[in-house]
Amino acid sequence: MMDIEFVRSRFIKHFDGNTGNVYASPGRINLIGEHTDYNGGYVFPGAVDKGVMAEIRPNGTEDTVMAYSIDLKDRVDFKLSDPNGPRASWARYIYGIALEMRKRGANVKGFNIAFAGDVPLGAGMSSSAAMESCFAFGLNDLFADGKVSQWDMVLAGQATEHNYCGVNCGIMDQFASVFGKSGCLMRLDCRSREFEYFPFKPDGYRLVLLDSVVKHQLAGSPYNDRRRSCENVVKHIAAKHPEATFETLRDCTWEQLEEVKADISEEDYRRAKFVLGEKDRVLAVCDALNVGDYERVGELMYQTHEGLSKDYEVSCEELDFLNDIAKENGVTGSRIMGGGFGGCTINLVRNDLYLQFISDAKKRFNEKYGHEPKVYDVVIGDGSRKLC
Ligand code: GLA
Numbered sequence: 001m002m003d004i005e006f007v008r009s010r011f012i013k014h015f016d017g018n019t020g021n022v023y024a025s026p027g028r029i030n031l032i033g034e035h036t037d038y039n040g041g042y043v044f045p046g047a048v049d050k051g052v053m054a055e056i057r058p059n060g061t062e063d064t065v066m067a068y069s070i071d072l073k074d075r076v077d078f079k080l081s082d083p084n085g086p087r088a089s090w091a092r093y094i095y096g097i098a099l100e101m102r103k104r105g106a107n108v109k110g111f112n113i114a115f116a117g118d119v120p121l122g123a124g125m126s127s128s129a130a131m132e133s134c135f136a137f138g139l140n141d142l143f144a145d146g147k148v149s150q151w152d153m154v155l156a157g158q159a160t161e162h163n164y165c166g167v168n169c170g171i172m173d174q175f176a177s178v179f180g181k182s183g184c185l186m187r188l189d190c191r192s193r194e195f196e197y198f199p200f201k202p203d204g205y206r207l208v209l210l211d212s213v214v215k216h217q218l219a220g221s222p223y224n225d226r227r228r229s230c231e232n233v234v235k236h237i238a239a240k241h242p243e244a245t246f247e248t249l250r251d252c253t254w255e256q257l258e259e260v261k262a263d264i265s266e267e268d269y270r271r272a273k274f275v276l277g278e279k280d281r282v283l284a285v286c287d288a289l290n291v292g293d294y295e296r297v298g299e300l301m302y303q304t305h306e307g308l309s310k311d312y313e314v315s316c317e318e319l320d321f322l323n324d325i326a327k328e329n330g331v332t333g334s335r336i337m338g339g340g341f342g343g344c345t346i347n348l349v350r351n352d353l354y355l356q357f358i359s360d361a362k363k364r365f366n367e368k369y370g371h372e373p374k375v376y377d378v379v380i381g382d383g384s385r386k387l388c
Pocket residue numbers: 033034035036037038126169170171172173338339340
């Protein structure tokens with residue numbers, strides 16, 4: 001995590017010399033359950049020890065926000081009453097969160113904010129959710145005495161993506177960033193929003209991310225397309241079964257998918273097939289974790305990769321290559337993590353294979369693509385919090 005004094009020194013320098021409160025929110029990993037959140041299925045994320053830190057202070061104005069991105073060295077001032085909001089994409093997260101928190105009962109007025117982050121951008125570790133949750137947490141503390149619920153902060157983050165940033169995401173990332181707990185993964189049922197903490201200390205194994213450093217861009221992208229495919233399949237199934245309610249693919253069975261196969265495109269069929277399989281795999285992973293069967297967990301991770309690559313088509317050559325290297329090194333489980341189109345693989349690897357695997361992956365990736373993948377050892381950290 002970053003240093004509070006570093007953020008504070010920039011806040012003092014760029015505004016009026018006063019200090020505010022400092023808040024932090026993490027990025028996330030996800031063990032399994034990809035593209036299931038907006039389909040009402042299960043996810044299995046955990047917060048990481050990297051995130052976003054922001055210092056915020058009400059500035060006494062009705063609705064003027066003065067914002068400084070420490071990493072980009074960029075200052076943007078805007079008014080919450082401006083219907084268009086700021087153009088800089090990073091500032092739109094602040095604008096969006098402030099308006100969405102207002103909708104959820106926080107009496108947000110003008111404020112100064114400076115923030116920095118250490119979640120690698122575009123790595124599929126949800127740097128944007130870390131921003132949203134951090135800003136939401138701070139504004140809740142400063143303008144609502146913490147009365148906006150944790151779930152409403154999650155939903156404010158998701159609505160910011162939908163309404164101001166062009167990504168129709170689910171709730172996994174914001175959920176993990178708000179609710180994360182050190183040492184625990186969380187199984188969330190995205191339909192009922194019930195969740196459970198799972199202490200995750202796999203004896204003899206560790207989790208490591210390999211970042212291909214291929215950047216993904218979800219905005220206005222194939223991500224929204226995938227979501228539309230899923231909704232289209234649900235519409236077809238619902239039309240065949242007027243007696244029942246179908247909200248998402250979570251409500252649909254394998255048989256029902258087969259019934260509409262002839263009416264939908266081959267592409268939509270494959271996408272829905274992946275989602276139904278992934279829903280089952282998360283539950284199978286929970287059973288395996290309950291009996292400490294990490295080899296089974298790993299097998300299911302490889303199946304997810306296969307599905308994300310061939311059926312959901314959100315992988316890329318570099319990530320498939322990293323997955324092959326993992327397999328060839330006898331790594332227990334490996335798969336693309338997050339939305340896809342670049343970013344990381346998440347690998348469950350036995351301690352005794354770790355060094356060999358990392359060095360082989362670096363060498364072979366470098367030979368093929370001219371640069372090494374970045375390596376992040378996963379440390380499961382806490383969710384959103386006030387630091388001072
Ligand atoms: C992105 C989205 C999430 C989720 C994942 C895929 O991270 O923000 O809501 O859909 O992709 O599992």
